[in-house]
Amino acid sequence: MAKETKDKEKAKESKAEEKLEEVKEETEEKKAEETQKEEAAEEKKEKEPEKETKEEKPGTAAEETQKEEAAEEKTEKTKPEKMELQEQYIYKQVNSIVFSVLPPKTIKDMASAKIVTPELYDKEGYPVDGGLMDIRLGVIDPGLRCKTCGSKLKECIGHFGYIELARPVMHIKFIALLLNLLKSTCRDCSRILIPQNKIEKYKEILDAAEKEKGLEERRNKIKEIITNLKTINKCPHCKARQQKITIEKPTTLFENEKRITPIEIRTRLEKMPDEDCELFGIIPPHARPEWMVLTILPIPPVTMRPSITLESGERSEDDLTHKMGDIVRINQRLFENINAGAPEIIVEDLWDLLQYHITTFFDNAVAQLPPARHRSGQPLKTLTERIKSKEGRIRHNLAGKRTNFCARTVISPDPMLKLNEVGVPMVIALKLTVPERVNEWNLAYLKKFVENGSDKYPGANYIIRPDGKKKKITDETKEATLEEIQPGYIIERHLMDGDRAIFNRQPSLHRMSMMCHKVKVLPGKTLRLNPAVCHPYNADFDGDEMNLHIPQTEEGRAEAEILLEVQNQLISLRYGLSIIGCVQDGISGNYLLTKELVLSRQEAIDLLSSVGIEDFSKLPKKEKIHGKEIFSVLIPDDFNFTGKTRSGEEVVIKDGKLISGHMDRNNLGEGSGLLLRNIHKKYGKHATIEILGNIFRLGIFVLFKHGFTTAVSDTDLPEGIRIKINETLENAKKEVVSLIGLYYDNKLETFPGKTLRETLELRILEVLNKARNETGKIVANEADKSSHTMIMADSGARGNLLNLAQMAACVGQQAMGGKRVEKGFTGRTLSSFKKGDLSPEAHGFISNGFKTGLTPYEFFFGAITGRDSLMDTALRTPKSGYLYRRLTNAMQDLKVEYDHTVRDAAQKIIQFDYGEDGVDVSKSENGIINIKRIIKTIGV
Amino acid sequence: MKKQFKTDKHSLIPKHLKLNEKEKQKILEQYNISLNGLPRIPKTDAAIVSLNAKPGDLIKIIRKSPTANESVFYRVVVNV
Numbered sequence A: 001m002a003k004e005t006k007d008k009e010k011a012k013e014s015k016a017e018e019k020l021e022e023v024k025e026e027t028e029e030k031k032a033e034e035t036q037k038e039e040a041a042e043e044k045k046e047k048e049p050e051k052e053t054k055e056e057k058p059g060t061a062a063e064e065t066q067k068e069e070a071a072e073e074k075t076e077k078t079k080p081e082k083m084e085l086q087e088q089y090i091y092k093q094v095n096s097i098v099f100s101v102l103p104p105k106t107i108k109d110m111a112s113a114k115i116v117t118p119e120l121y122d123k124e125g126y127p128v129d130g131g132l133m134d135i136r137l138g139v140i141d142p143g144l145r146c147k148t149c150g151s152k153l154k155e156c157i158g159h160f161g162y163i164e165l166a167r168p169v170m171h172i173k174f175i176a177l178l179l180n181l182l183k184s185t186c187r188d189c190s191r192i193l194i195p196q197n198k199i200e201k202y203k204e205i206l207d208a209a210e211k212e213k214g215l216e217e218r219r220n221k222i223k224e225i226i227t228n229l230k231t232i233n234k235c236p237h238c239k240a241r242q243q244k245i246t247i248e249k250p251t252t253l254f255e256n257e258k259r260i261t262p263i264e265i266r267t268r269l270e271k272m273p274d275e276d277c278e279l280f281g282i283i284p285p286h287a288r289p290e291w292m293v294l295t296i297l298p299i300p301p302v303t304m305r306p307s308i309t310l311e312s313g314e315r316s317e318d319d320l321t322h323k324m325g326d327i328v329r330i331n332q333r334l335f336e337n338i339n340a341g342a343p344e345i346i347v348e349d350l351w352d353l354l355q356y357h358i359t360t361f362f363d364n365a366v367a368q369l370p371p372a373r374h375r376s377g378q379p380l381k382t383l384t385e386r387i388k389s390k391e392g393r394i395r396h397n398l399a400g401k402r403t404n405f406c407a408r409t410v411i412s413p414d415p416m417l418k419l420n421e422v423g424v425p426m427v428i429a430l431k432l433t434v435p436e437r438v439n440e441w442n443l444a445y446l447k448k449f450v451e452n453g454s455d456k457y458p459g460a461n462y463i464i465r466p467d468g469k470k471k472k473i474t475d476e477t478k479e480a481t482l483e484e485i486q487p488g489y490i491i492e493r494h495l496m497d498g499d500r501a502i503f504n505r506q507p508s509l510h511r512m513s514m515m516c517h518k519v520k521v522l523p524g525k526t527l528r529l530n531p532a533v534c535h536p537y538n539a540d541f542d543g544d545e546m547n548l549h550i551p552q553t554e555e556g557r558a559e560a561e562i563l564l565e566v567q568n569q570l571i572s573l574r575y576g577l578s579i580i581g582c583v584q585d586g587i588s589g590n591y592l593l594t595k596e597l598v599l600s601r602q603e604a605i606d607l608l609s610s611v612g613i614e615d616f617s618k619l620p621k622k623e624k625i626h627g628k629e630i631f632s633v634l635i636p637d638d639f640n641f642t643g644k645t646r647s648g649e650e651v652v653i654k655d656g657k658l659i660s661g662h663m664d665r666n667n668l669g670e671g672s673g674l675l676l677r678n679i680h681k682k683y684g685k686h687a688t689i690e691i692l693g694n695i696f697r698l699g700i701f702v703l704f705k706h707g708f709t710t711a712v713s714d715t716d717l718p719e720g721i722r723i724k725i726n727e728t729l730e731n732a733k734k735e736v737v738s739l740i741g742l743y744y745d746n747k748l749e750t751f752p753g754k755t756l757r758e759t760l761e762l763r764i765l766e767v768l769n770k771a772r773n774e775t776g777k778i779v780a781n782e783a784d785k786s787s788h789t790m791i792m793a794d795s796g797a798r799g800n801l802l803n804l805a806q807m808a809a810c811v812g813q814q815a816m817g818g819k820r821v822e823k824g825f826t827g828r829t830l831s832s833f834k835k836g837d838l839s840p841e842a843h844g845f846i847s848n849g850f851k852t853g854l855t856p857y858e859f860f861f862g863a864i865t866g867r868d869s870l871m872d873t874a875l876r877t878p879k880s881g882y883l884y885r886r887l888t889n890a891m892q893d894l895k896v897e898y899d900h901t902v903r904d905a906a907q908k909i910i911q912f913d914y915g916e917d918g919v920d921v922s923k924s925e926n927g928i929i930n931i932k933r934i935i936k937t938i939g940v
Numbered sequence B: 001m002k003k004q005f006k007t008d009k010h011s012l013i014p015k016h017l018k019l020n021e022k023e024k025q026k027i028l029e030q031y032n033i034s035l036n037g038l039p040r041i042p043k044t045d046a047a048i049v050s051l052n053a054k055p056g057d058l059i060k061i062i063r064k065s066p067t068a069n070e071s072v073f074y075r076v077v078v079n080v
């Protein structure tokens, strides 16, 4: 029996070999030995694609090169002819796209060389004929001409070659489909396992599904049909019994535990009639199932795998070339062994090796295969790796955009800049340019730039002649250029104050991450921005870098100005409040000023003029001026407002005068309070940034004059208080000890649903947290209210009472995952403690404050939770970034239509009324439309 | 007898109503859309089992909304 199957196999193989030979187009006579039927089928199959390729592929290629040549000639001539060329363009509309499998015949037809040797270069370093770097495959060396198309480097796009495989090999990317095909077709007659009379019916089902719900639905239906077919074990056509087909990943197929060779797979698939293929979504002549088993492999042109010459003069080949070298070498050996009649085992080993190399040529990250590696150990980047992932062709080269006329450096703050300005270092201003077209009125103005040249600011770097030729301005060419300039020329002058620039910080998560600013050229080497606009960019100055883009056309500048300017981004479209506001010193300065400062008239005028105010008529005519009155100078005269401070006090502004309350984060900060929102509503965007800028600067200058710092002494506590705090902590510890005692005595009352131990933990946590809160309260009550730390906390500028309490009194319990620290050694957290110690200090309670200093084990617990949270953020950031990416991609073309419905690109309805209520949040006040005020303002 | 849970009586499930043919046509006309362009609801959805809805029926859903008080939504009944 065993012998018989072996013989059968051999017979099959020899048959397959014959077929291979046939492809080699040498042995025409042997065809006769094949069955007549097969031959006919074969011819039918391959005829049509052949026609196609012959007509189209070489034809278009040749035409294109001709066209290119023609185009080149014409550009070198004069302008009118160029215009004519443009009119020659033929516009076509894409009606449909067909994806197909490359037929072996086409591979051969489109190839310009047959590759037969793994050698690359001969002794002289010249590419070997029939090698992988054959000069018929394109040129990558300057000076050489392509042997196929005759053009030079960069003009020749490269040409494919091919190799003939000694034995057919499975295509890794089609394995799943091939398995499905084999499972749902007969092993004898290759018909689909559906009775003849039902095939039409299934086709109708598929067509109906596609018509109704689209191509996706057709695919789903195909999947459904195939899954049902897999269980059928008798062919409805020839009644042959079916065997179970399994796959050993990645590429080996078994029928009843016996291996099926690619040769046999191919023979089976070849017999499949066209009408059956259609049920699998394979539409002949565009694709045939047997083409998914490779008999011939296209060799990509050298232009897509250029070799690089190292400094040492050595040549370093591309990964693809390496991989194909392996394929060609193994293929040669396989040929030799087969021809020499080597034992089947050796042949099969080589065959498997060839399969491995071809598989990794397509995809070097197949789960079940060890990736092919360089000698250095790093995996080769083959075809799939070139396309896939962030660094792949699609996301990196096609979807990724790079641009000229941009700059990037570290940013730093400059509150003296306006909110919509950006400070640009001189070195950058000398490089970035703005094109200005010469006309008779600006000729003299633009000539000045050329006179200055490229080194002297403000100068110009390039001129562009009307024919499009670009010329650099140098000291030598300057004179001639000046003579030459006339209307129609374009001068690329240096960046100047007032030019528009788009300013950006990654990650660009919302539209406020890219805003248009006015350029202000400054000394120094950083890009400068007003700290009030940090918030929309989410920028700080711990080394952040930002990008600057200079629009190059009038359209670009207009668009940037209208859509992106800072003024137009003031109100968040997420929550309907101002997203820019005072930060840090801007808040604490105004808090101090409006709460308690009283200045002399001289000081007040000094302060206001340093902010940039020149009109002091609003200042009351008296010697002692309260801070509220100084602040009121910045507010328009007819402004009325009522709001709340952070402490709940009422803030009243009447007729442009701050009457009661003081300024803090609730009124001046970003995204809180309606003060800025109302100013915006009443006076518009330009006035708002003006007023906001002034308020911010006022705050800063108040602190300049007043002096402001945070000191260790701010955390000082009177001796009595220190004792009180220690007592509180001692009492808490005692309470914990008694709880632990109760626990050991089994007298602790368990909480419902908790174990005794869990109850103990909860009780301890409760006691310790209470104690820490109490110390916090003591600190809050006793701390010096006029200390700067407290001013910052109270105004909301920075820090809070908890921070202060942690510094002055007690850091508190370090929690990991909602529990006390339990990690470390068996039974204990650190070697400083006994096993089973349940005391507060053994589980991360830090009773010292930061000022007193932590004990070594307290410090260690702080480090444990510190690192835990660091890890947490480090892991969460990319996760949420990916989630965000998916959300934006899913929603990018949703749009609110004129009937208030939200629809997608296919006009399908997502929401019937935008956001349920139809409110445009960016036009609302914190998502709410205040009808009462509207009525009041209209005066009904 | 087994006590049946009535989904349409539950306070957390918004009101689901089946529209008649005339009302349905009116909605389609109002939004200038075919049934394919509307959001869908499976006919097995717990909220509409008692409505006895067939594929192609239009369900009107009246939801409570914190911002709009009441918001109206429509969904087409589909198989599975």
Ligand SMILES: [Mg+2]
Pocket (backbone or CB within 6 Å): A539, A540, A541, A542, A543, A544
């Ligand atoms: Mg930073």
Ligand SMILES: [Zn+2]
Pocket (backbone or CB within 6 Å): A137, A138, A139, A146, A147, A148, A149, A150, A151, A156, A157, A158, A159
């Ligand atoms: Zn060429």
Ligand SMILES: [Zn+2]
Pocket (backbone or CB within 6 Å): A186, A187, A188, A189, A190, A191, A235, A236, A237, A238, A239, A240
């Ligand atoms: Zn059969």
